[in-house]
Amino acid sequence: MTEELTEKQVIPCNIAVIGNGPAGMLAALALSRRVDKVVLVGPCNHGQETRTTALMMPAIALLRDLHLWEELQAQAAPLRIMRIIDGTKRLIRSPCVEFRAAEIGESAFGYNIPNQALNAALAKAVKQCPRILPVEVLAEHYNLHENYAETVIAGGQKIRAQLIIAADGRNSQARQAANITVSRWAYPQTALTLIFHHELPHNAVSTEFHTEEGPFTQVPLIGKRSALIWTVRPEQARFLLSLGRQALSDKIGSKMGFILGKTEVETMPEAWPMGGMTARQFAARRVALIGETAHLFPPIGAQGLNLTIRDIIDIGRAVGSNTADSGAANVLAAYNRHRRPDVAFRTGFVHGLNRALLSDFLPVQLVRSSGLELLRRHALLRNLFMREGMAPGAGLKKLLPPFLQ
């Protein structure tokens, strides 16, 4: 788009997306299919990222649809088997459970993609999209009116839209402007992330060790490499961060019982304090929340961006239902209605799983281990669990007779 900003100019558009993270860029691309003009506001500050993101098949379908997959596929590692191993030393231990994508007729549950590659592909697609105007500065404040919403950027310039998509992260100002409050909580844990290579091939298997401090999860990357998300108590995180490369590599290998042979750390660990947050509403006053503006998860069970992609699909449908006004009350009501159960269920699930791992209370351990035993023994339950893990409602739908599916 060739338009240049001039001082005090009002830039009209259908939708203003605030935030240039993965959520904002994906939303701008998806919504540019629905409306004539999207303005994407936010600095393009995707620095050196060593994290990776596991995206399930429905999220991959959106990447395909947006023509991003051709570029990303070569850097994405399939996740064909997910294995849970009880690595606790407790009295009641759970059996090892394996979930195979082939069991539900899928070639993979999803793919693990380096964030660096994902952000680069999204930024390139945004630049090439003629319906998106990127404005690479911070939004400063908002004027929300009944019939339109304005985003004021540096220098007093205004972006006037029918709808604002707030993708400006966990401390969102756009959310505050819409008077949407949140509930927040913290976990007594820190997640360490790093990339390591290993002697033996991972064979597209992701292994999650359940430990007393939280999950220790290896997620395949291309080649004999994997990403690690290691959840520990903060004091243990400090200790692990103080280790040298060799000592840390040895610790990881032994923690995994050397199932991948000798391991060697490739990127030194980064620490992520663990917490959760959910918005009490997902849209109000011509502002719709997506991504970490709406929900924040501890990095357990690969939920964050997968859920964000469902936010984007739902806001796209809601916008598509009213071609005259993207921010009309019925659009916001439909979005609120659709997001509430999905976000509540995922938040509750991750919270419950994490708490069950941390708990030393015998009955809680019994419930956790019986649940895993049931999944191990019963294919029907396992199928339901796997399908629901990939897309909400998909498992329950499969239980219905074919004429009701």
Ligand SMILES: Cc1cc2nc3c(=O)[nH]c(=O)nc-3n(C[C@H](O)[C@H](O)[C@H](O)COP(=O)(O)OP(=O)(O)OC[C@H]3O[C@@H](n4cnc5c(N)ncnc54)[C@H](O)[C@@H]3O)c2cc1C
């Ligand atoms: C360790 C870890 C592992 C994870 N693994 C997975 C996984 O495997 N699978 C998965 O699905 N999810 C995963 N997640 C979650 C996923 O990474 C996040 O959901 C996602 O990165 C959040 O993206 P976002 O765009 O919502 O937020 P952010 O990346 O925080 O982007 C917000 C953007 O808004 C911009 N901004 C802020 N204020 C303003 C303003 N005033 N004006 C304009 N712009 C503004 C910021 O500069 C930033 O670019 C993981 C998270 C962590 C921490």
